[in-house]
Amino acid sequence: MASFGRFIRLAVGACAFLLVIAASAPCIAQQVNPTASSVKEQQLLQELNRIQGRVSIPDQRSGVLEQPAGRDWREFHNVTLRWIGGIAILGIIAVMVIFYLTRGMVRLESGRSGRTIVRFTAFERFVHWMTATCFIVLAISGLNITFGRPLLLPLIGFEAFSEWSQWAKYAHIYLSFPFTIGVVLIFLMWIAGNIPNKVDVDWLKRGGGIVGHDHPPAYRFNAGQKAIYWIVVLGGGAVAVTGYALMFPFYLSGIEGMQLAQVVHSIVAVLFIAAMLAHIYIGTVGMEGAFEAMGTGEVDLNWAREHHSLWVEEEQAKGQAPSGGTPKAMPAE
């Protein structure tokens, strides 16, 4: 009997021991796998495509641990942008060459009258050329960032290319300020003549400018010039805003904002360059008598009549332009 009692005690003791083990089991399991509730890298990346946390150093921006979106931006910068820029710029050059070879310079149909009318004041021309000069430097230095490495670097070598690119970067930064001022002034001083209206619809239908052979009526700015105006104002505004977001890193946005700003900046910029190449073409070799408007500021009266008939009438009504018919009919002055 004594041995049976000992057996019972042992059995009860064993049961109690097992019970204690069983009760503490969940607690032990938690210690064994502390990663059960821990943050998972792949899960965080899938949810937000970035991993962000807290840092104890003063630079709070370094709290972004991973942003694989940089790889999309890389793809854009190295592949997409080069295609867009290449097609836009080479495409417009090809169009201009073909157009020039088939159509040639658009001549003044009625010849020169020998009498001129003021088209742009000295201030307007100053603003135009300030903006234009800045634009050319900004365009070349900007294209250098995207196309310099594959095109120019192999020709001149690392040191020379780096030196040139450094100066191009400084020029790009500093000339952005007069360029922006120029865009603002262009917006303000020519806004009155650049609101689209019914005349523009008719002008486009009849193929005005260098495209058709017609001379549809137009006020001071025809539909084509209005398009250039709005490209400069909106495009210039877009590159200025995005450019300053890049120039002052982290003032406006974090890294994702700067990637987006660079994408907008570069796409708008290459399209802007393509549009300005067309503008330069029409203003120089594309059309007889057009350059004088921004050169001396005075255009031939016949040029004004052919391209801006309604504007000439307005000016004559104001008494600011030579009136009357052809110069031959005019009395001696």
Place this chain on the structure above:
Amino acid sequence: MARMKFLCDADRCIECNACVTACKNEHEVPWGINRRRVVTINDGKPGERSVSMACMHCTDAPCAAVCPVNCFYTTADGVVLHSKDLCIGCGYCFYACPFGAPQYPKVGNFGSRGKMDKCTFCAGGPEADGSREEYEKYGANRLAEGKLPLCAEMCSTKSLLAGDGEIIAQIYKERVMKRGYGSGAWGWKTAYHETIES
């Protein structure tokens, strides 16, 4: 040839920031620039983890791919370095980098970026190994002396590992086997297109 990599065992990192301090001191990194930092995710919540992060010396490095002046190069050990003589401080490598490694000292007007600075895996730059010019531009060249990066060498919990990718992956695998858990090699998939199966 070794392929140098970093691996931060997030289950061991105690966010002491000694790696950050060691790096700054070893290379005399200027004020405002941190080549390495410790990021704590889900701070104060269950499952919080800290990860020490610097340049991961990526395979097919994005910084090198987007650099407009092509100033990056990869050493025989797989370390991604750059030339501060060629760098123009445009900021593109920072947009492309998945780990926020490139830093720019603020020089000149308008917050204009100076020459980029980043972790060199304690391997200096293009100048002669151990030269004064190299030290002034890039910091110490421990690799040339046969030493590994200081941040990992002095990590008190041995959370941060630096060295040949295969060896540190093996060390990590053994740890995971022994203790029975591991939250993975942070950044490896992004940097090296591979991860450590455990």
